Amino acid sequence: xxxxxxWHIFLEPNPMGTGTYLDMLLAGLVVTIKVSVxxxxxxxxxxxxxxxxxxxxxxxxxxxxxxxxxFFRNMPLLVQLFxxxxxxxxxxxxxxxxxxxxLPNAPFWTAAVGVGLFMSARVAVQLxxxxxxxxxxxxxxxxxxxxxxxxxxxxxxxxxxxxxxxxPLTSEFLNTIxxxxxxxxxxxxxxxxQARSMQEFxxxxxxxxxxxxxxxxxxxxxxxxAMRLLxxxxxxxxxxxxx
Amino acid sequence: xxxxxxxxKWYGPSFQALKDCTTSVAKGEVVVVCGPSGSGKSTLIxxxxxxxxxxxxxxxxxxxxxxxxxxxxxxxxxxVGMVFQHFELFPHLRIIDNLCLAQEKxxxxxHDDAVVTAMKxxxxxxxxxxxxxxPAELSGGQQQRVAIARALAxxxxxxxxxxxxxxxxxxxxxxxLDVMVDLAxxxxxxMVVTHEMGFANKVADRVIFMDRGEIVEDAKKxxxxxxxxxxxxxxxxxxxxxx
Numbered sequence: 001x002x003x004x005x006x007w008h009i010f011l012e013p014n015p016m017g018t019g020t021y022l023d024m025l026l027a028g029l030v031v032t033i034k035v036s037v038x039x040x041x042x043x044x045x046x047x048x049x050x051x052x053x054x055x056x057x058x059x060x061x062x063x064x065x066x067x068x069x070x071f072f073r074n075m076p077l078l079v080q081l082f083x084x085x086x087x088x089x090x091x092x093x094x095x096x097x098x099x100x101x102x103l104p105n106a107p108f109w110t111a112a113v114g115v116g117l118f119m120s121a122r123v124a125v126q127l128x129x130x131x132x133x134x135x136x137x138x139x140x141x142x143x144x145x146x147x148x149x150x151x152x153x154x155x156x157x158x159x160x161x162x163x164x165x166x167x168p169l170t171s172e173f174l175n176t177i178x179x180x181x182x183x184x185x186x187x188x189x190x191x192x193x194q195a196r197s198m199q200e201f202x203x204x205x206x207x208x209x210x211x212x213x214x215x216x217x218x219x220x221x222x223x224x225x226a227m228r229l230l231x232x233x234x235x236x237x238x239x240x241x242x243x
Numbered sequence: 244x245x246x247x248x249x250x251x252k253w254y255g256p257s258f259q260a261l262k263d264c265t266t267s268v269a270k271g272e273v274v275v276v277c278g279p280s281g282s283g284k285s286t287l288i289x290x291x292x293x294x295x296x297x298x299x300x301x302x303x304x305x306x307x308x309x310x311x312x313x314x315x316x317x318x319x320x321x322x323v324g325m326v327f328q329h330f331e332l333f334p335h336l337r338i339i340d341n342l343c344l345a346q347e348k349x350x351x352x353x354h355d356d357a358v359v360t361a362m363k364x365x366x367x368x369x370x371x372x373x374x375x376x377x378p379a380e381l382s383g384g385q386q387q388r389v390a391i392a393r394a395l396a397x398x399x400x401x402x403x404x405x406x407x408x409x410x411x412x413x414x415x416x417x418x419x420l421d422v423m424v425d426l427a428x429x430x431x432x433x434m435v436v437t438h439e440m441g442f443a444n445k446v447a448d449r450v451i452f453m454d455r456g457e458i459v460e461d462a463k464k465x466x467x468x469x470x471x472x473x474x475x476x477x478x479x480x481x482x483x484x485x486x
Contacts, residue, residue, distance in 0.1 A: 140294050141331035141390075145345035145397065146321025155344055159335045238379030239334050 009204045010211065021198050022211075028194030029215050035112050035190060036177040042116025043176060047123025052153055054128045065124065072121035077182050081114045085186040111183030111190075119176050126168050130161035163234055170227040174220050191215060244270045244305060244401055244432045245291055251299030252286060252456075260286045261297070262456040268401070273433045275443040278453035279479060284436045285328075287453065288403050291434065292320045305400055321349045324394030328406040330386040332378035338365065338389055339374040342396045350397065357396075364392040368422050384415030391422055401432040408439055440484060444468060452476040 010022040018024060054065035072080070085107070089097040103109060134157060142156040143149075162169075181192040189197070195212035199205040245268040252261040260283050268274045276284045289295040290302060293309050293316050302309040307319055332341050342361035346352045352360070365371045368388040370381075378386055387407055394402060404423065408416045420442050427433055427446035437443070443450055443464065450467040452460035452475070460467065460476045471477050 135329060135331065137327050137329050137331040138333070140289075141325070141327055142333070142345075143317075144292055144294060144320055144323075144325035144403075145393070146317045146319075146349040147345060148317050151348050155348065156333050160333075163335065236335050236379065237377045239377065 003206065005206070006204055007207060009198075009202055009207050012202075014198070015201050021202065021208075024194050024198055025191065025208075025211055025215065028189060028191040028212075029219065031108070031188065031190040032177065032180055032192075033219065035108060035115070035183060035188065036180045038112040039114075039116035039119060039180065040173055040176045042113060043119035043123050043172070046117065047120035048127060048158075050120060050124035051127030051131070052158075054124065055131045056149075065128075069121045069124050072117050073125075077115065077118050077179055078185060080118055081111065081182060081186050084114045085110045107183060107186045107188035110186055111180060111188050115176060115179050115183070118179065119172060122172050122175075123169070126165045126172070127161060130165040131157055133164055134160055163236070166227065166231050166234070170224060173223055173227065177220060177223065178216070244268055244272070245434060246303040247287070247291070247300070248303070249300035250287075250290060250297050250302060252283075252290060252295065252297045260456050261290070263300070264453075264456075264458050265300075266451055266458055266461050268432060268434050270432055271430045272448045273427045273431075273435065273446050274449045274451060275447040276434065276436045276451045276453060277438060277440070277443070277479070278459075281455075282453040283456040284453050285405050286456075288405050288434055288436050291403055292323045292325060294325075317349065321345065321397055322400050324391075324397060324399035324402040326387070326390050326394055326402070326404045326407045328409050330378070330383070330390045330410075332386055332389055332393070334378050336377075337374070338370070338376055338378065338381070341378065341389060342393050345393075346396050360396050361392070364395050365389070367395075368392045369418075382415060383411045384418045387411065387415075387419045388422055391419070391426075395426075401434070402426065404433065404435040404437065406436050406438075408437065438483060440468075440480075452479065454479075 011020050013019065014021045014024045016024070018027065050065045050068045053061040054069070056062060089100040091097075092100065100106065138156055138160070139152055142152040147155065180190060183190060184193045184196070191212055195208045198208040202208070247264055247266050250261050250264045251259065253259050264287060266274075276287065278284050286295055290297050291304065291309070297310055304319060304323065307314055309319065333344065336344065339358065339361055342364065343354065343357040346357035346360060347354060362371060362374065365374055368391060370385055370388055370392070373381060373385065378389070381389065407423070408419050411419065416439070420439060423433075423435070423442065424446050435442070435447075447464045450460070450462060450464055451458055452467070452471070452473070454475050459473045460471055462471070467476070468480075471480060
């Protein structure tokens with residue numbers, strides 16, 4: 001293989017005039033972090049609402065939850081991003097469509113919402129399973145004490161359900177970060193995007209993607225560690241994972 | 244206090260769990276409900292505070308119709324204490340917080356007042372020293388005593404017990420029954436589903452015997468243990484009293 005390895009490339013100035021190639025990659029990392037965190041918040045909030053809807057006795061509620069989950073998890077993420085970015089503005093009334101197209105930083109917002117909604121289906125299903133794994137008597141006991149349905153979920157069911165699903169939620173957070181790379185297809189220059197443009201400018205493809213890989217690994221390692229700490233912090237003495 | 248008039252309940256279209264059940268519990272009365280498993284005793288007691296809906300008949304609690312859609316069920320339920328077979332303490336809350344949650348969220352008591360009430364009741368069931376522990380750190384008998392204290396913290400007008408000792412090791416049954424006997428002697432209105440015939444003999448005013456969803460026998464304690472009128476009640480008694 002005729003390849004000129006050049007690990008000093010990171011310290012060389014990039015052609016955009018924004019500092020070195022390393023600065024370029026780090027700027028991409030920041031975008032990746034921003035879009036992933038925003039997507040994860042959207043996924044957690046809407047996933048929680050939908051997951052709760054799916055556990056309510058009301059037929060309408062569980063039907064809404066069912067439709068949401070099946071819509072967002074049965075379509076490839078790539079197709080969903082295209083839908084939000086290219087198709088939706090054309091389907092909306094003219095003024096709304098125009099507003100979407102002229103939105104500053106449109107790829108960023110579309111990616112955050114698109115990845116967020118895609119992940120919300122997975123959060124919803126896991127939360128539903130977490131709530132379902134609690135003894136039926138828990139809901140009965142808090143209902144019998146006079147707590148309303150909202151209070152029962154807020155103070156009794158959700159605090160336990162979230163503790164139970166924390167380990168799989170960690171994986172979903174990591175998936176959110178990894179899925180954010182798909183946003184490159186709608187023009188978001190995040191970490192993968194910056195690695196690609198570094199490759200195009202410098203022809204150092206292996207160095208560029210090695211660096212991107214390392215940065216993804218580091219970022220996910222931080223997330224895993226933080227979630228471990230959170231797990232330990234909320235562990236209940238004497239109860240399953242508690243000590 | 245509790246009036247149950249011609250109550251019918253079905254699970255699904257075909258299985259009738261309660262068949263035309265009629266009985267009542269007067270103020271200060273202790274009524275024990277017994278019968279073989281699957282006879283509908285737990286279902287009956289769960290209908291009293293509308294944890295289970297009924298399809299026919301009426302249940303009237305302290306003058307308020309439970310199965311009236313206009314009834315404020317959370318408010319009504321907060322006035323009736325309920326103790327479950329599997330304790331159903333909230334595992335993520337310390338014992339003291341288990342006792343305070345509904346006092347604060349349902350009755351709107353101030354935290355300090357709720358703590359005072361809670362500590363008084365924990366003292367009464369002999370568990371004051373365990374206030375800061377989590378449920379999983381207590382034995383079954385201790386957890387059930389906490390569950391009774393949690394129900395009492397709402398100043399209930401009546402108490403419902405759904406097989407409160409069935410999930411306990413034999414050596415822990417008496418510590419729970421002692422608390423219940425004290426309660427009965429203080430004049431608490433109680434409806435108790437149990438197989439503890441010793442408890443029934445000691446404090447019950449009346450005993451109800453159920454079989455296959457029907458109230459087969461509803462008699463004063465002396466009559467029930469003396470000469471039950473039905474064959475089925477006699478057979479049941481001979482089986483559980485022979486040891």
